[in-house]
Amino acid sequence: MLSIDPSKKNSFQRFISDGDLVIVYERHDNMKAVKVKKGSELQNRFGVFKHSDWIGKPFGSKVLSSKGGFVYILAPTPELWTLVLSHRTQILYIADISFVISYLEIVPGCVVLESGTGSGSLTTSLARAVAPSGHVHTFDFHEQRAGLARDDFERNGLSNLVTVAVRDIQGEGFPDEFQGIIDSVFLDLPQPWLAIPSAARMLKQDGVICSFSPCIEQVQRSCEALRSNFTDVRTFEVLLRTYEIQEGRIQSSDGDESYRRITHTRRKRQCISSEDNGENTDKATSIPTVMARPCQEARGHTGYLTFARLNCQ
Amino acid sequence: MAGELVGGHQTSSVNPRITWEGCSVLLDINDGDRLVFARLSPAATLKIGDKKCSLRPLIGCPFGSLFRVETGPNGPYLERCVHSSSSGANDMGVQEGGDRQLESESKDNRALIDNNSAQNLSSEDIDAMRRDGATGDEIVEALIANSSTYENKTVFSQEKYKRRKQKKYAPKVLLRRPFTRSICEAYFKKYPNRIGFLRIDTLSLLLSFANISAYSDVLLVDMVGGLLTGAVAERLGGTGYVCNTYFGGTSHSLDIARIFNFSSEFDSRIVQASYSHLCSAESLDEEGSKMHEIDHPAGIQSIIGRESSTKCVPSTGSTQIQEAQSLRNDNSSLDEELGNTKENLSSGQEGLHENNATITYKAVNPGKQASPDAIKMWKEKGFNSLIVAAPELEVDSIVQKLIPLLSYSAPFAIYHQFLQPLATCMHKLQSSKMAIGLQISEPWLREYQVLPSRTHPQMQMSGFGGYILSGTRICNNSENCNGNQ
Numbered sequence: 105m106l107s108i109d110p111s112k113k114n115s116f117q118r119f120i121s122d123g124d125l126v127i128v129y130e131r132h133d134n135m136k137a138v139k140v141k142k143g144s145e146l147q148n149r150f151g152v153f154k155h156s157d158w159i160g161k162p163f164g165s166k167v168l169s170s171k172g173g174f175v176y177i178l179a180p181t182p183e184l185w186t187l188v189l190s191h192r193t194q195i196l197y198i199a200d201i202s203f204v205i206s207y208l209e210i211v212p213g214c215v216v217l218e219s220g221t222g223s224g225s226l227t228t229s230l231a232r233a234v235a236p237s238g239h240v241h242t243f244d245f246h247e248q249r250a251g252l253a254r255d256d257f258e259r260n261g262l263s264n265l266v267t268v269a270v271r272d273i274q275g276e277g278f279p280d281e282f283q284g285i286i287d288s289v290f291l292d293l294p295q296p297w298l299a300i301p302s303a304a305r306m307l308k309q310d311g312v313i314c315s316f317s318p319c320i321e322q323v324q325r326s327c328e329a330l331r332s333n334f335t336d337v338r339t340f341e342v343l344l345r346t347y348e349i350q351e352g353r354i355q356s357s358d359g360d361e362s363y364r365r366i367t368h369t370r371r372k373r374q375c376i377s378s379e380d381n382g383e384n385t386d387k388a389t390s391i392p393t394v395m396a397r398p399c400q401e402a403r404g405h406t407g408y409l410t411f412a413r414l415n416c417q
Numbered sequence: 418m419a420g421e422l423v424g425g426h427q428t429s430s431v432n433p434r435i436t437w438e439g440c441s442v443l444l445d446i447n448d449g450d451r452l453v454f455a456r457l458s459p460a461a462t463l464k465i466g467d468k469k470c471s472l473r474p475l476i477g478c479p480f481g482s483l484f485r486v487e488t489g490p491n492g493p494y495l496e497r498c499v500h501s502s503s504s505g506a507n508d509m510g511v512q513e514g515g516d517r518q519l520e521s522e523s524k525d526n527r528a529l530i531d532n533n534s535a536q537n538l539s540s541e542d543i544d545a546m547r548r549d550g551a552t553g554d555e556i557v558e559a560l561i562a563n564s565s566t567y568e569n570k571t572v573f574s575q576e577k578y579k580r581r582k583q584k585k586y587a588p589k590v591l592l593r594r595p596f597t598r599s600i601c602e603a604y605f606k607k608y609p610n611r612i613g614f615l616r617i618d619t620l621s622l623l624l625s626f627a628n629i630s631a632y633s634d635v636l637l638v639d640m641v642g643g644l645l646t647g648a649v650a651e652r653l654g655g656t657g658y659v660c661n662t663y664f665g666g667t668s669h670s671l672d673i674a675r676i677f678n679f680s681s682e683f684d685s686r687i688v689q690a691s692y693s694h695l696c697s698a699e700s701l702d703e704e705g706s707k708m709h710e711i712d713h714p715a716g717i718q719s720i721i722g723r724e725s726s727t728k729c730v731p732s733t734g735s736t737q738i739q740e741a742q743s744l745r746n747d748n749s750s751l752d753e754e755l756g757n758t759k760e761n762l763s764s765g766q767e768g769l770h771e772n773n774a775t776i777t778y779k780a781v782n783p784g785k786q787a788s789p790d791a792i793k794m795w796k797e798k799g800f801n802s803l804i805v806a807a808p809e810l811e812v813d814s815i816v817q818k819l820i821p822l823l824s825y826s827a828p829f830a831i832y833h834q835f836l837q838p839l840a841t842c843m844h845k846l847q848s849s850k851m852a853i854g855l856q857i858s859e860p861w862l863r864e865y866q867v868l869p870s871r872t873h874p875q876m877q878m879s880g881f882g883g884y885i886l887s888g889t890r891i892c893n894n895s896e897n898c899n900g901n902q
Contacts, residue, residue, distance in 0.1 A: 106631075162824075163825060164826030164889070164892050165891070178891075183628065198622065198625055199618070199622065202622045202625035202626075203618050205624075206597060206598050206624070207621075209594075209597075212653070213654060233652065309479055320872060324872055327867040335481075337867075338864060339867050340863065340864050341862070342861070342862055343861040344622075344858045344860055345859040345860075346857065347857040347884075348857075349857070351844060394841050396837070398859075413481060
């Protein structure tokens with residue numbers, strides 16, 4: 105997924121090979137991860153796609169099915185991975201992920217601790233942020249989930265950057281071997297205040313910690329626990345509002361200029377210049393326009409993000 | 418900037434945690450009341466209130482260190498102090514506890530009359546205390562002891578009072594690292610229009626949507642002062658390239674990128690190339706010098722201010738390269754303010770950049786012209802990502818021109834202050850089928866105050882951080898996807 109090997113840089117120019125993990129894009133809300141295997145086929149409502157047809161084509165190509173339908177084959181990125189990975193737990197999405205990485209000040213070379221691993225959504229982005237010389241040590245107390253996450257990272261080519269361990273961080277804290285060498289810590293735990301003292305020992309001075317909690321009571325207890333060793337404690341909520349667009353034509357109605365109607369084209373992806381949309385539009389007096397409005401479905405809450413910096417001694 | 422070897426992981430110079438002479442820092446005065454960028458040159462000073470202190474004590478200290486302004490025999494100076502874990506230093510002073518909470522609930526402010534007569538110490542008394550060598554904290558304690566209404570206040574009011582007095586008589590200075598996060602927040606708070614109202618969560622999203630990572634070749638249109646360039650270069654960690662492109666003859670100012678404390682390795686990764694260079698079909702080797710002169714003929718004047726020296730302009734090159742010497746090598750001779758950057762240095766105390774702390778923008782030159790070899794490689798292989806932050810420009814035509822310069826399957830993110838241009842742009846991209854996965858997002862950010870019995874969202878909130886159009890370039894022609902164009 106990431107080009108950590110300088111000889112393989114510009115990986116998007118690589119061509120699809122046997123064994124690659126690719127993202128098959130059917131529609132903007134319908135994507136899946138597929139491992140390319142010569143001889144295998146992908147079947148969906150657009151037809152049957154032979155993997156062998158993909159091999160040798162560049163990523164980003166349109167590929168056809170037996171009956172002329174098509175999909176796009178994309179190179180995996182942490183963002184696409186977040187949208188297609190299998191949810192073993194509730195995951196973090198791009199709004200929280202991107203904010204966490206900026207606010208934790210993670211750059212190449214950093215060493216980062218994370219608990220819990222969950223489904224590995226954030227972990228994948230953390231790996232990208234620390235590559236090529238840093239490392240992510242992630243811990244989960246659920247052995248099976250830790251194993252599945254490890255498999256995912258292996259499949260995505262991230263094993264050099266991510267180490268998964270089974271450990272109960274709330275009960276035992278982080279391993280002593282990390283004391284004083286950690287740049288950033290991320291906690292997504294039911295009782296993060298139990299892990300905060302240990303995190304304080306792991307961090308370099310002025311290192312940053314982040315705790316993600318869905319409930320405000322958890323946040324309050326975490327902030328209390330942070331006060332002893334940390335400063336600059338800040339809590340945020342981050343959300344994304346998405347917009348949809350529609351094209352239409354503004355037309356006057358039968359010569360009466362006193363009001364203008366907007367007619368919507370039936371299908372969003374229709375090109376303005378082609379095709380009559382079947383309605384009674386007089387092209388000479390109507391003006392094409394594109395309008396945007398927020399999507400009706402919106403995410404109302406994911407969790408509160410609390411950040412703090414380790415005090416300098 | 419030596420790297421330390423700790424626990425087997427080389428903490429490289431990309432992440433230095435101790436200040437050094439000549440580095441740029443962000444000074445947080447009184448818990449965010451005032452933010453100032455400064456360079457720790459030996460003669461640098463900081464003005465707080467009516468006191469002017471040398472910044473020399475800050476050199477060699479870890480980022481995150483706290484300093485107090487104290488008055489000594491030679492005048493005011495900055496003294497390093499330890500963070501106290503409770504009270505004044507941060508907002509969390511009030512202890513939770515059954516007793517004190519009951520106490521606070523029984524008090525309120527109905528009997529407090531505001532007639533300016535509560536304080537018994539006069540300003541002459543305070544000056545006398547200062548001359549006797551009283552510390553700031555001692556002055557604050559004295560003020561509290563001499564306030565007739567203090568005892569009648571609620572616990573929370575007392576904390577607020579104490580904090581106010583501390584800010585005035587015992588101001589604190591927190592030494593912070595200039596990082597994407599702190600630089601963006603400081604500018605967004607103080608001069609948001611200079612960064613096109615790009616809020617930190619929006620900027621973070623741009624970096625994620627565009628999949629910025631090590632070894633990427635990133636195409637940028639940065640018209641937000643260089644903040645975006647710095648943020649991308651930070652994520653590249655000295656690998657890959659950031660190519661800033663521009664239309665027309667003059668490149669955009671990248672001043673903010675100079676605050677980032679980049680090593681020369683990082684700086685060498687930041688290059689510029691005009692759009693015509695990136696597109697031109699002929700080889701640039703012979704055309705190279707001529708084209709550069711055409712692009713920057715009279716612009717040489719402004720270039721001196723902006724450090725875009727280029728190897729291809731030999732005669733004037735030597736002057737530029739001389740001026741472009743690393744600040745670390747030659748501090749004293751480069752301590753002049755530049756005409757062009759004067760607008761970034763505001764006078765007096767309200768400025769984001771401290772006049773007295775000799776801000777110069779002559780770091781090792783980020784922004785040199787991209788080499789012909791690099792341009793050739795990008796033409797063949799395409800860029801890995803595109804980010805456009807051009808709040809003033811017509812986004813539609815820029816995007817149509819730049820997306821073909823990307824590899825297939827490369828993601829892009831377009832930032833704009835206004836929704837409508839992005840809607841039009843998205844529509845055109847859908848129609849031309851140049852990209853898929855198109856989405857217009859508006860980030861929303863709210864901060865919370867979390868205190869015992871006083872937890873609520875903060876009263877002030879940013880209403881607006883811009884819009885982002887994101888997507889992925891594809892090859893729509895199923896027959897002929899080899900080769901970029």
